[in-house]
Amino acid sequence: MEGMRPGCTGQGTVSCSICHILTRTEWSALPAPALRTLSDAIVRREFGAGESVYAMGESNRGIHCISGGMVGIRKLDEHGNSVLLGLAYPGDTLGYRSFLCDEDHKTSAEALGPTVICFIDAATISRLLQLHPELGRRFFRRATHDVEKAHDALIKNATLCNRARFIHVLLLLIKHHGEIDDDGARRIDLPLSRRDLASMIGTRHETLSRIIGRLESEGLAEFSGRHVHVPRIDALMRDLDQRLPQ
Amino acid sequence: MEGMRPGCTGQGTVSCSICHILTRTEWSALPAPALRTLSDAIVRREFGAGESVYAMGESNRGIHCISGGMVGIRKLDEHGNSVLLGLAYPGDTLGYRSFLCDEDHKTSAEALGPTVICFIDAATISRLLQLHPELGRRFFRRATHDVEKAHDALIKNATLCNRARFIHVLLLLIKHHGEIDDDGARRIDLPLSRRDLASMIGTRHETLSRIIGRLESEGLAEFSGRHVHVPRIDALMRDLDQRLPQ
DNA sequence: ATCGAAAATTGACAATCGTCAACTGGAGAA
């Protein structure tokens, strides 16, 4: 199977019942015996940065569950433009919508660094869903949450300028990847290229370069390649309040 | 009950099994006896233009199903900006997500003209869902479809300029409300204010005024208040192809 | 270490956009 690595532990060697991110996943709706069924069925796969987990248009053979690392959810429009719709982290389930609707993948998922993903095949999920209707309700909740996330993004696009949208993305990334210095400053190594960052806020990469330049000249952040240093994160947040429209 | 009109036929007088828009709704998953249960339970309500069907933050007591007319789905951000997220037409179900997740309404729904809406109370839905699991699957499909619609809107926002986004909205409205003249030209009475149209494409109403002005000076459309005349609709669509980025 | 391709930055310029302001026009109330 593509993506399988020599170090992959393969089937049945991971226990979902002791998975530390279980409480974040939809599977936590299952009782212990069902979790054993799940553990026996999952296939653990490791991905390197840039590797595709699945691609738009592919048929969907099961559900992916992120155990470690980070995944970018991408979509291409009819003209080949790539837009990064969102980021997924350990505990997030991928491909559940198209799987449960028996449709092809509507987005692409791509590892943004060393990533470990558990794959659960169609037959196992069908069995679990039939025995435990609560699992289906959890996935419905998840879909609802995804709608709300997309609506929030639409509202940000409609009401904020590019600069504010970028700061929002930056704060989100800091929340997930940032480290705190002794003086309270934050440091990150961005997991995304400038182009992907630009596509997330809906602008061109040249424009993003200029926004970054302005943030640097104002002392709000220092960028060096993918490394970012934010001396005072509250200054960034206050900048958002003062820059509501454009 | 607020919104009830003298002309409202009230409970049990509408048969869902003969509702002409039934094939479009999730309820078509139900067999005939369940449809009778549904018919007996629904409450038909009529709304005038601008009347609220439900508001953001209200508790959710059931599902609304549009029988006739048109509804705008609106959301307010934390600063009071109103954004029109989408339009709903006969056959569309409203408020199903927050209802099935047992949460408050996350959006507002507002009649954009004389509108007839059937309301199904919580107890009836719960009973139907329990007896007919397929109904739940239909709602899941609907949620998935809503995610994809929001993602498509995000991609349009990220890759198209305001002018192209407005033309997309205009074509959508023509599809639903347009009439065809003898010479093939289209006519519409827009169901939305300029401000709402602007919020849909994520810009200011002054900017929309200028975009409309340019479309008029190029002969692509004539605007007179809310009435629009599009002499050649294919010219509008061709304009989209030539104006991909900005 | 070197090379080459892709990513990223920067400049210049035209086009677009947001803001503020003034003005027009129509709908509803007194």
Added chain:
DNA sequence: TTCTCCAGTTGACGATTGTCAATTTTCGAT
């Protein structure tokens, strides 16, 4: 009717953006 209010339009202006182009930097492969 007249008045007021609000949606809509238009103008002016500065700021931002997209595009094209040139250049620099980065990163992986050889």
